[in-house]
Amino acid sequence: MRVTQSMLTGNMLRNLSQSYQRMGKYQDQLSTGKRITKPSDDPVVAMKGMEYRTDLTEVEQFKRNLSEVNSWMENSDAALDEAGQVLHRVRELTVQASNGTYEDSQRGAIADEIGQLRDHLINIANTKVAGKYIFNGTDTTNAPVNADGIVVRPNGTEAIKIEVSKGIKLKVNIDEDKAFSQDLFDDLQGLVDELNNAGSSGEQLNAFIGKVDSHLDEVVSERAELGARYNRVEMVQDRVAEQEVIANRILSDNEDADMERVIIDLKTQESVHRAALAAGARIIQPTLMDFLR
Secondary structure, three states: OOOOOHHHHHHHHHHHHHHHHHHHHHHHHHHHOOOOOOOHHHHHHHHHHHHHHHHHHHHHHHHHHHHHHHHHHHHHHHHHHOOOOHHHHHHHHHHHHOOOOOOOOHHHHHHHHHHHHHHHHHHHHEEEEEEEEEEEEEOOOOOOEEEOEEEEOOOOOOOOOOEOOEEEEEEOOHHHHHOOHHHHHHHHHHHHHHHHHHOOOHHHHHHHHHHHHHHHHHHHHHHHHHHHHHHHHHHHHHHHHHHHHHHHHHHHHHHHHHHHHHHHHHHHHHHHHHHHHHHHHHHOOHHHHHHHH
């Protein structure tokens, strides 16, 4: 086969072009830190990357959901704690007033304080977090208790469940009908009325202690149940955090470039490119090179 000058020049240009492409590939890998910059570089890696990235997106969403769960539960726990303290104070005042030694004015003062504590319980029952009423089931836009202590929440409020892991949804609200029932506000109002009644006896007031204890037990029970669920949330949180680490590692193993190897490959290709340029300079006639210079 006859080899012409144009064939040598064409081969040299093709080899230089391929060399530039390889150096461009290594340059992209160094600039982005990724093994591929487009799906055609490695379709298998690209397809796996999409699947791993979907898993990572799910994990990040579960983390945001867990943040919402923590907000609901921590605020519910704080509200129940405060409600418990209020009922303890109501019980203490009821015991004082029922001993039969207090004068009407002293009972009136106790009635005023219990009235204020009842109003405070209404405020607790209407606790809002991020603009939502957390003790009104799924109806988070309306207050569950009005200013007169009348419970206006619909009967049978639905549980609020948030997905915290694939296929796992956790209830985040408490049983509002137990912790902040209509009986609670009615009993406290009845206690206030009885204290303001000059003819009420110590025994009549003493009967309210059992009612206050019953409401206090409901609050404590709901708080204990909430705490048990919160323990599970913490375990799920640890698991999701571990899943995020694993998902990031798998994604990195699949897509990230081995920087040391890329640098060595680039330097090797640079040497090859210099050799190709040198060979081209020798192949082309010196007179032509002189002309090109």
